[in-house]
Amino acid sequence: MTFTLLIQSILAGLTNGFVYGLIGLGIAVAFRGARIINAMQGDVALIGAVMAYSASVSFGLPMPVGFVIGVVAGGLTGFLVDRLMIRPTLKRRGSEDSLLLVTLGGAFAVSAAVLLYFGRDSYPIPGIGGNDIVDVFDASMRVHAIWLIVISLAVVAALRWFYAKTLVGQALLAASIDPEGALTLGINVGRMRALTFGLGGLVGGLAGVLVAPLINIQYEMGLLLTLKGFAAAILGGLSSPFGAIFGGVLLGLVESLAVVTISSGYKDVVSMTLLIAIMIVLPQGLFGRRGRLGG
Amino acid sequence: MTALARSATAHLWTGMLMVAVLLVWVALPWFLSRSAIDILVFTGIYTIAGLGVSFLLGQCGIVSLAQSGFYGIGAYATAYGTTVLGLPIPVCIVLGMLVSAVIAAAVGVPVLRLSGHFLALATLALAIIAHVLFLELEWITGGTLGIGGIPRISLFGFTFATPFRFYYLVWPSAFALLLAYSLLLRSRTGIALRAMRDAPAAAAVAGIPIASLKVRIFVLSAAVGAFAGSLFAHYVSFISVDSFAIDRAIGFLLIAVLGGVRSIPGTIAGALFVTAAPNYLSRLGDIHPLLFALALIVAVIFLPGGFGGFMANLGAKLSSGGRRPSAPAGG
Amino acid sequence: MSALLEVREVSHRFGGLHVLKGVSFTVEAGSVTGLIGPNGAGKSTLFNIISGFLTPSVGRIVLLGEDATRLGIQHRSRMGLQRTFQTPQVFRDLTVRENLVAGCHRHGRTGVLEAFLGLPQVRREMRDAAIVADAAIERFDLGPYRDVPAGELPAGRQRMVELARAVVAEPKLLCLDEPSSGLSTAEVQILMQVLRRLNEEGMTILLVSHDMELMEITSKMHALCFGEIIASGSLDAMRASPRVREAYLGT
Ligand SMILES: Nc1ncnc2c1ncn2[C@@H]1O[C@H](COP(=O)(O)OP(=O)(O)OP(=O)(O)O)[C@@H](O)[C@H]1O
Ligand SMILES: [Mg+2]
Numbered sequence: 052m053t054f055t056l057l058i059q060s061i062l063a064g065l066t067n068g069f070v071y072g073l074i075g076l077g078i079a080v081a082f083r084g085a086r087i088i089n090a091m092q093g094d095v096a097l098i099g100a101v102m103a104y105s106a107s108v109s110f111g112l113p114m115p116v117g118f119v120i121g122v123v124a125g126g127l128t129g130f131l132v133d134r135l136m137i138r139p140t141l142k143r144r145g146s147e148d149s150l151l152l153v154t155l156g157g158a159f160a161v162s163a164a165v166l167l168y169f170g171r172d173s174y175p176i177p178g179i180g181g182n183d184i185v186d187v188f189d190a191s192m193r194v195h196a197i198w199l200i201v202i203s204l205a206v207v208a209a210l211r212w213f214y215a216k217t218l219v220g221q222a223l224l225a226a227s228i229d230p231e232g233a234l235t236l237g238i239n240v241g242r243m244r245a246l247t248f249g250l251g252g253l254v255g256g257l258a259g260v261l262v263a264p265l266i267n268i269q270y271e272m273g274l275l276l277t278l279k280g281f282a283a284a285i286l287g288g289l290s291s292p293f294g295a296i297f298g299g300v301l302l303g304l305v306e307s308l309a310v311v312t313i314s315s316g317y318k319d320v321v322s323m324t325l326l327i328a329i330m331i332v333l334p335q336g337l338f339g340r341r342g343r344l345g346g
Numbered sequence: 347m348t349a350l351a352r353s354a355t356a357h358l359w360t361g362m363l364m365v366a367v368l369l370v371w372v373a374l375p376w377f378l379s380r381s382a383i384d385i386l387v388f389t390g391i392y393t394i395a396g397l398g399v400s401f402l403l404g405q406c407g408i409v410s411l412a413q414s415g416f417y418g419i420g421a422y423a424t425a426y427g428t429t430v431l432g433l434p435i436p437v438c439i440v441l442g443m444l445v446s447a448v449i450a451a452a453v454g455v456p457v458l459r460l461s462g463h464f465l466a467l468a469t470l471a472l473a474i475i476a477h478v479l480f481l482e483l484e485w486i487t488g489g490t491l492g493i494g495g496i497p498r499i500s501l502f503g504f505t506f507a508t509p510f511r512f513y514y515l516v517w518p519s520a521f522a523l524l525l526a527y528s529l530l531l532r533s534r535t536g537i538a539l540r541a542m543r544d545a546p547a548a549a550a551v552a553g554i555p556i557a558s559l560k561v562r563i564f565v566l567s568a569a570v571g572a573f574a575g576s577l578f579a580h581y582v583s584f585i586s587v588d589s590f591a592i593d594r595a596i597g598f599l600l601i602a603v604l605g606g607v608r609s610i611p612g613t614i615a616g617a618l619f620v621t622a623a624p625n626y627l628s629r630l631g632d633i634h635p636l637l638f639a640l641a642l643i644v645a646v647i648f649l650p651g652g653f654g655g656f657m658a659n660l661g662a663k664l665s666s667g668g669r670r671p672s673a674p675a676g677g
Numbered sequence: 678m679s680a681l682l683e684v685r686e687v688s689h690r691f692g693g694l695h696v697l698k699g700v701s702f703t704v705e706a707g708s709v710t711g712l713i714g715p716n717g718a719g720k721s722t723l724f725n726i727i728s729g730f731l732t733p734s735v736g737r738i739v740l741l742g743e744d745a746t747r748l749g750i751q752h753r754s755r756m757g758l759q760r761t762f763q764t765p766q767v768f769r770d771l772t773v774r775e776n777l778v779a780g781c782h783r784h785g786r787t788g789v790l791e792a793f794l795g796l797p798q799v800r801r802e803m804r805d806a807a808i809v810a811d812a813a814i815e816r817f818d819l820g821p822y823r824d825v826p827a828g829e830l831p832a833g834r835q836r837m838v839e840l841a842r843a844v845v846a847e848p849k850l851l852c853l854d855e856p857s858s859g860l861s862t863a864e865v866q867i868l869m870q871v872l873r874r875l876n877e878e879g880m881t882i883l884l885v886s887h888d889m890e891l892m893e894i895t896s897k898m899h900a901l902c903f904g905e906i907i908a909s910g911s912l913d914a915m916r917a918s919p920r921v922r923e924a925y926l927g928t
Binding site for chain 3 (some may be wrong): 500511525526527529532533534535536537538540541543544545547548549550551552553554556559562563566
């Protein structure tokens with residue numbers, strides 16, 4: 052393997068890693084605020100990407116407007132997921148399994164709807180800085196990918212500030228850690244959950260519009276993104292924004308090294324095997340402690 | 347005495363009902379079009395594969411999306427064995443089930459230690475791995491080109507070549523497996539499974555080997571899934587990787603959820619929906635995946651017992667004539 | 678008499694919390710041994726260690742002369758250990774009869790494949806288990822509830838189901854965690870009779886409770902307080918012990 056190839060694969064891994072990290076971030080936000088795994092996260096990103104594409108390419112709106120529309124669509128989807136799926140399930144005392152099945156169903160529904168309206172083709176979407184490229188040690192990187200990394204880091208910082216410093220952020224945390232206690236403090240737990248899902252949706256929509264210029268939108272992309280984002284989130288401890296990004300980058304790097312050393316065809320086999328291994332060996336993440344036993 | 351007499355008449359009624367169902371089942375293909383029989387054949391194949399998923403979910407609380415993988419293993423094993431190796435069909439079917447069982451055991455031991463979300467997503471990851479492998483291991487599976495010319499099953503010189511004939515092969519198999527799963531559920535092993543679903547700590551104290559039972563049921567379900575896959579391969583005689591993608595996994599899960607995970611015969615209803623709906627909706631384009639997804643959501647939220655649970659509730663209400671089966675007083 | 682169970686220098690911590698501090702005692706074969714102690718003394722934790730739900734930080738559990746400290750729950754069950762839980766753990770969706778059939782699990786041999794194929798020995802084992810279950814239903818006065826899902830029973834009956842389920846497993850050592858809590862006075866009397874009978878039939882019983890009245894059936898008692906055994910002896914000796922009185926009545 053040449054040096055250039057190595058650098059190239061590291062850059063690709065880094066970029067993909069931030070994408071997984073952003074998806075994982077959305078999962079972490081929903082888990083942190085509602086203790087629910089949203090198996091739709093990758094498909095929320097798909098919605099964001101599709102909306103941005105429709106707005107900018109089909110309707111000819113300026114690119115930044117398309118991006119904003121994509122992000123808002125993601126947020127709206129998150130909110131609707133809570134109102135149309137999570138809330139009715141909880142009201143009927145659905146189990147943890149039911150919640151997962153419902154969001155999985157939602158993921159399949161989004162993918163199927165995109166299939167119905169867009170078909171099986173994939174759609175390109177221009178990125179920030181168009182197709183410009185910068186050189187890094189003979190290897191090259193899209194300007195858009197650099198923006199993706201910068202924006203991801205900014206989102207992590209913003210989320211940290213939100214949870215630590217704002218009243219709403221703290222109320223969100225209180226509502227998830229101790230719903231009954233929060234209720235007595237006058238916190239509306241249901242509204243907090245909707246807010247959490249909306250927030251996770253915004254992050255998902257952002258992930259979608261940022262990833263779309265790099266990988267071309269395709270109706271099936273959501274599920275794999277969810278699983279890889281989930282792996283990232285678990286590595287990071289499942290509820291930590293920074294951890295999710297870190298886990299995503301790690302996963303992305305391992306995956307791209309596997310591509311150069313094994314074969315690109317087996318990329319998803321590697322990442323899915325990693326996901327399973329992480330769940331078994333590191334369920335508390337890289338930084339987490341072991342949970343309490345017995346009872 | 348009256349209770350005894352009542353149960354005797356009840357038995358008589360169920361017996362007569364069974365005979366009626368049997369007669370309808372035997373006669374059905376004679377009155378249906380070829381395409382309708384084709385749907386029923388697929389219903390039978392999917393019932394078999396769905397049974398494994400349903401039992402895992404309903405009795406062990408294991409959400410398995412990996413069934414499409416085992417279904418594929420069964421199909422490819424029999425396709426490769428018959429067309430490339432030239433082995434007899436029964437040998438290939440059994441081989442597929444064995445390969446599936448061995449893989450399920452190897453994968454199940456680590457993966458079934460997970461529970462809840464983690465387990466469900468792990469099985470989804472397994473389905474994706476299986477799909478990629480079916481695509482990449484071209485020397486066995488033929489990749490996107492697939493494998494054609496898979497021979498028809500014949501028994502004592504009778505070849506199950508048409509939907510009409512295959513109907514009489516797949517349904518006895520499906521009924522036999524329905525019966526076997528019911529026997530399993532009613533055995534002490536079935537009681538042990540339900541016990542560990544209700545209170546795992548107490549089940550462990552009772553000496554029920556929780557981890558190994560879960561793996562065994564998973565292995566059984568994988569073998570049954572492979573059997574369904576083999577039947578599928580011999581029925582359509584051409585298979586390709588498209589038949590074993592994620593939407594197949596979703597379909598099997600939907601069969602279980604719609605049919606009612608606690609109801610074994612309900613699986614047939616779930617399978618009928620999953621096979622018939624796309625057929626009648628196909629002129630609207632690719633709409634059935636959306637319908638399946640929405641059906642999954644609606645069934646999980648509003649019909650947690652599935653068709654099977656719904657019918658059982660209805661039956662209980664009707665037969666008790668409004669009386670509720672009440673707990674005896676005193677104590 | 679020989680020791681059926683030996684607890685040797687068992688200590689346990691939950692994080693920084695030192696719940697058990699070098700607890701040692703033995704349960705003699707054929708005895709009814711009592712363990713009392715105020716809330717949070719560490720009684721249930723000790724039970725979890727004895728039955729295999731927890732591995733002690735330090736110390737050993739010797740069951741029937743064999744070191745069982747690291748054996749699994751099911752293994753100890755097969756060796757003849759049964760326990761109940763402080764909050765009764767019945768199989769809620771199973772009928773009372775099915776609960777007891779599940780309790781008989783360790784007597785059977787058949788597995789998944791035999792049941793799936795409908796082999797005759799499966800039916801035979803089921804019939805045997807049903808006979809045992811019906812006898813226990815009779816004995817524990819659960820007749821009216823036979824076919825009722827156990828989760829629908831009142832709390833006191835659920836305790837009886839749990840006890841019956843442990844008994845049908847024919848344990849050598851039966852460990853009961855607060856069996857009388859939630860029972861009416863009349864029910865406690867019945868429970869005491871049942872336990873006496875079981876002991877007369879040869880079952881060794883380890884009883885955890887803070888109910889002194891129930892302790893009348895014990896032949897030997899230990900008092901656990903803040904993770905340490907502060908006194909051992911007969912019920913009368915306990916009642917007389919100033920340390921026990923302080924631990925109990927002082928709070
Ligand atoms: N899994 C656990 N993790 C952390 N601390 C625990 C755990 N289980 C018990 N404890 C603590 O250990 C101490 C002893 O608990 P334990 O349940 O053994 O007491 P107990 O004697 O059974 O009390 P009670 O009479 O209330 O049943 C308590 O302070 C309890 O809070
Ligand atoms: Mg206790």
